[in-house]
Amino acid sequence: MHIVLVESPTKTKTLEKFLGKEYKVLASGGHVRDLPKSKLGIDVDSDFEPQYVIPPRARKNIKNLKEEIKNADTVYLGTDPDREGEAISYHLLHVLGLKNYKRITFNEITKSAVEEATKRPRDIDMNLVDAQQARRVLDRLVGYKLSPFLWKKVTRGLSAGRVQSAALWIVTEREKEIEAFKSEEYWSINALLDSKEGSFQAELKERNGEKIEKGDVKGLPNKEDAQRTKKDLEKAGFTVKSIKQKEKKRSPLPPFTTSTMQQEAFKRLRFPSKVTMYIAQSLYEKGLITYHRTDSLHLSKEAKDLAKEYIERNYGKKYYKERSFTAKGRSQEAHEAIRPTSLSEKQGLKREEVKLYDLIKRRFLASLMSEAVFYSTNIEVEARNKNEYLLSANGSIMQYDGFIKVYPIKFQENELPQVKEKEKLEAKEIMANQHFTKPPARFTEATLIKELEKHGIGRPSTYVPILSRIDEKNYTEKVDKKYLKPTEIGRIVSDLLANHFPFITDLKFTAHMEEDLDKVAEGKRKWQNVIRDFYKDFIETLQKKEKELKKEDLMQEETNEKCDKCGGEMIIRMGKYGKFMACKSFPECKNTKPLEEDEEDTPEEEITCDKCNAKMQIKKSKFGKFYGCTNYPQCKNIKSLEGELDIKCPDCKEGNVVKKKSRKGKDFYACDRYPDCTFTSSKKPSSEDE
């Protein structure tokens, strides 16, 4: 009897089928040995010797494995073929005290791949294991040294780490960009032009040989300029200058990785990353898709055959196109891309599972289908009056759908009339439109993951935990249930780290680390030397900053308030949820109180409650701000903040129209006499409409 050890329990049954009765397949369930949770667990004075322990979670399984291997002839270590997988094998070897073992790897769970693997066993690659150890030790040193620094200098319970702090910094910097952004006005001009064959729209591109670009304030910066140009164009003569036509091909996107699956599932299905991964896990356990935590784009021969047969049968031969995908960057290629394991109809799936499965299937099929072909036309139009102008119109028609048949994408079809060169055109209408440049958008879960992946920060198995982390620590919050915004404490932590430990917010740090780890994996460097190089500078700045930075300077502000318990001074301190006022003589006096509301939250003029005549105050709720009676909870009267729309309700003619937010966060307009009047509208009713 031989035993094969793998990482995921869901693989064991399939493998047993392939390997036959001589083999029993068991799972480690991830890592089986790690640094202790309660202390650093690294002897920094003794060549960074790690002190590994078996985490409580793994104890039971290890006990079971020990029992199982007792009468095994050979133990095959079949963990994933990457850095972490190699380390898991190494730890299994030690924990189980294996003598008779062989290391085998396979990139896909097919009979041939697995049989091949057992024929070619090798030894454990200690260089690869060392690269993992270096990664682990570095992350531990950074996390377990910087977090306590934050406890001392800011407030208890905070955390910092190579990955989470980079993520937080990205969110914080974007917020600063948005705050610093100054919106600028610009105008665009479009002409509706008549030709013999029909009319089309062209956009103004040049004036007297000077380019007018969207958002380029030098072009048409204001209404005056736009109106003057519009007037000039209205009396201008228009001529077709040139017509360019060409075929444009559009290629399908590669099949899903964890990251792109999360992005598309959010875009197309509105699934948060966590939900996507939960559903994917279930599909994987049912054997319907390949492994869902992967950064590989690889498709096996079996996968391509599957797609070929399906595409040719359902859409025709010319729709199939064989392609090979390789991930750019640093994919560890332990698995395939995410794809369906078969293409037969699936039954008994939950509604959400169907949706995600369908998306995965379409994306996979599309990746092996032919390009879509568009016929695109560009018409340039000259105009002349007081000034000379150049306008341009783009048309595009899909000639052949190709992959778009199964994976619809957004594109605009626009057919232009068959004009001829030098043809005179007539302007039916000249339209001047006002625009404003927009600030960059806040990150969503999906776009933040994309950004992290771009810099090689984090792994497929950690994308969701990273998001949870910065959320649980109250470093970020969601705006409109979707956009990430740093909280006050998030900003303080991000700025502190960026100012004093710039390596951690340097997005290239991880990439450099990976280069070093590669050298370790190739046997060109000792892992301890990589760590030592980093640690020397790190611990030096840490010690320097410990002395230099005083919590008082960072966090405490004086106030004019007196403590109403002991009469002492009140100061502003920092907690997990932001600033608050506390008595200076803590811990003798434990008095605290919240800070005054922001000025914008106190009404400009006094509002009195029309039920009990008490004052009303601005309150916040999950649905936004509103006026609440200060007599609460005795008087529960409330008023809407945005009563100043000055539009009478078209239904009851008594109440005022107010803007509200639905549970889903969408704006709508309603009567403020609700529930007496139940008028609603998604658009703003006009005031003249009486």
Place this chain on the structure above:
DNA sequence: CAGTGAGCGAGCTTCCGCTTGACTT
């Protein structure tokens, strides 16, 4: 497309990357 309001914080916290089942009442 329909409701609304806190008040805590200040001695044992914390990392990243693998992987899922759950000691008992």
